[in-house]
Amino acid sequence: MSTHSLLLLPGDGIGVEIMAEVERIIGFLNGRTNGPKFETTSDLVGGAAYDAHGVSITEEAMAKAVAADAIIFGAVGGPKWDSVPYEHRPEAGLLRLRKDLDLFANLRPAICYPALADASSLKRELVEGLDILILRELTGGTYFGEPKEIVTLENGEKRAVDTTLYSTGEIDRIVRMGFDLARKRQNKVHMAAKWNVMRSGVLWRDVTGAVHKSYAPDVEYHEILADNCAMQLIRQPKQFDVVVTDNLFGDILSDEAAMMTGSLGMLPSASLGGVDETTGKRRALYEPVHGSAPDIAGKGLANPIAMIASFAMALRYSFDLSREADMVEGAIAKVLEQGLRTGDIMQAGMTKVGTKEMGDAILKELEATSA
Numbered sequence: 001m002s003t004h005s006l007l008l009l010p011g012d013g014i015g016v017e018i019m020a021e022v023e024r025i026i027g028f029l030n031g032r033t034n035g036p037k038f039e040t041t042s043d044l045v046g047g048a049a050y051d052a053h054g055v056s057i058t059e060e061a062m063a064k065a066v067a068a069d070a071i072i073f074g075a076v077g078g079p080k081w082d083s084v085p086y087e088h089r090p091e092a093g094l095l096r097l098r099k100d101l102d103l104f105a106n107l108r109p110a111i112c113y114p115a116l117a118d119a120s121s122l123k124r125e126l127v128e129g130l131d132i133l134i135l136r137e138l139t140g141g142t143y144f145g146e147p148k149e150i151v152t153l154e155n156g157e158k159r160a161v162d163t164t165l166y167s168t169g170e171i172d173r174i175v176r177m178g179f180d181l182a183r184k185r186q187n188k189v190h191m192a193a194k195w196n197v198m199r200s201g202v203l204w205r206d207v208t209g210a211v212h213k214s215y216a217p218d219v220e221y222h223e224i225l226a227d228n229c230a231m232q233l234i235r236q237p238k239q240f241d242v243v244v245t246d247n248l249f250g251d252i253l254s255d256e257a258a259m260m261t262g263s264l265g266m267l268p269s270a271s272l273g274g275v276d277e278t279t280g281k282r283r284a285l286y287e288p289v290h291g292s293a294p295d296i297a298g299k300g301l302a303n304p305i306a307m308i309a310s311f312a313m314a315l316r317y318s319f320d321l322s323r324e325a326d327m328v329e330g331a332i333a334k335v336l337e338q339g340l341r342t343g344d345i346m347q348a349g350m351t352k353v354g355t356k357e358m359g360d361a362i363l364k365e366l367e368a369t370s371a
């Protein structure tokens with residue numbers, strides 16, 4: 001078995017605590033005699049990197065990111081860095097990783113674990129069995145379009161500009177991936193855009209319609225206005241399978257979808273690049289959808305499940321280790337069935353635990369399944 005290299009970037013706030021739980025799972029996998037082996041290296045990103053080096057990610061860390069088989073990322077940001085220069089804000093480190101590694105496809109599955117159906121803010125019957133995938137374009141659109149600036153006008157007023165910019169190629173590659181993913185799921189794709197207001201939305205609709213016709217006529221396809229999609233997600237979430245959308249709408253719709261699963265603390269994600277023709281490998285970064293939660297950071301209260309589930313996605317998508325991924329995901333489902341809950345998913349009659357206890361319980365389940 002070959003050794004897989006991982007770069008761990010815990011980042012800020014609860015990122016540090018939840019990454020520690022992933023490290024224990026890696027330790028468990030490495031301790032098995034016949035299993036795959038992982039070699040890890042860590043570095044700073046976000047506010048932690050700014051405090052140490054004055055930048056949100058160093059060139060050395062970027063070089064490690066390029067070299068690694070996969071990056072496991074915690075979370076960045078917090079009020080402590082509210083007044084650092086804009087180009088050095090913690091989020092800039094994450095955005096640079098996405099852009100420089102060309103991680104254009106962000107997969108955000110929202111799966112409602114049966115044990116958590118009552119923790120959702122929606123009624124049980126709406127979310128029970130929910131399994132949707134928000135496929136967010138991650139390297140284009142409003143996040144990266146130029147110009148992006150605040151200028152002072154002659155009359156002293158300021159004017160802010162963000163630019164939403166997409167080329168056909170950028171849309172084509174992400175929607176193609178959406179159709180491919182749908183074929184392995186419920187075979188249905190919704191493309192969400194605002195073609196009634198935005199020129200970029202018109203292009204999204206044209207390109208996706210053409211790709212559907214030429215590449216994926218076998219897949220059920222719907223166009224949906226992004227605002228209507230936000231409404232329908234709450235009204236009848238199970239009508240969706242794969243929702244493919246741009247960077248900004250995807251940011252918003254994926255937070256909305258996450259909440260249906262009970263808590264933002266449950267949702268993992270994978271950010272994938274294209275396949276490198278010489279190595280056959282895909283660049284990839286795995287991170288929980290939630291942020292650094294500064295309010296509970298350092299207290300041992302954070303839910304490590306989204307972080308651990310993100311590592312399970314790495315096992316599946318970067319290393320083709322579906323058996324190990326199933327083991328980790330199965331262990332998560334088990335501890336939820338046992339009634340263990342961190343504060344964010346706590347319900348009456350359940351047992352409230354902290355980050356480390358949740359990690360302990362998941363490890364114990366893993367040990368039991370592999371014994």
Ligand code: IPM
Pocket residue numbers: 077091094251289
């Ligand atoms: C996310 C986050 C990021 C984003 C922030 C931290 C820059 O909200 O990954 O959804 O807006 O993309």
Ligand code: MG
Pocket residue numbers: 251252255
């Ligand atoms: Mg977000």
